[in-house]
Amino acid sequence: MATLNDYLLVSGLLFAIGLAGVVLRRNIIIVFMCLELMLSAANLTLVAFSRFNTTANGLPDYNGQMLVFFVITVAAAEVAVGLAIIVALYRARQTIHTDELTSLKG
């Protein structure tokens, strides 16, 4: 049986991979996908806590899974808006490489 720390380690690794992608990649769509990976890592932690901390009646703690439900829904809305912004950005600048988007630089 996998223990709680196994799940936390795996989700921490997934978060680290997502973080590495956000820091290292320049393609803004891939940065966005790595953000999704980081959100999913947080979801895995929440579900693991929900399963490993049962409530008084012995069932999993469903408050944790409610939070996952809300995170997934908000992430879906976020992806829709984010991709619309990326398309608008591409129309305006013809590029989605973060190195070339420097107009905010002082």
Next chain:
Amino acid sequence: MPSYLFWLFSTVMLIGGTAVVAFRNPVSSALSVVTCFVGLAGLFIGLSAFFVGVIQILVYTGAVMVLFLFIIMLLDLKDEEKPAKPLLPIAAGIALVAAFMVQLVGILFRSPNKIAPLLDETTLASAAKGFDKGSKIATTLHDGKLPDVHLIGHTLFTEYNFPLQVLGVLLLVATVGVVVLSKRQAE
């Protein structure tokens, strides 16, 4: 969930995640995210969170990643050509991730570990007492099965009713926002 299934799904998930960062072609990266999410859904189902596992597949892999693929193909992105990458930012990024990993492992080794509480038929049958007699939740629990979707629906529409309605408004705002954003601006 047996240990070997846990490690199988974790490996699929982590290999998929690494491939997202490693591939140069955005389409390959998007498909790697799909692989990663399938492994993650397996882990969710192993944690008896059947509903979350299913919406992970339906919403994330089915809808969100297809949206990503549409946008990648719409923008017709080329492979990232190898630029002369400055070494300092890359080293800083890797150092950041390494520091995070060191902290994580340090904390996990010192925090108390926990094994999963049993969800066998006697536990479930005794949990049935807390719900109305004759309701779907109580009868399914009494049969020794976990009515995951019913319990989530029950929690969602009693304790989390207001956040659910706020979420509906948020989705509406996002839909309107996307339509406004993607409309071609008149010159």
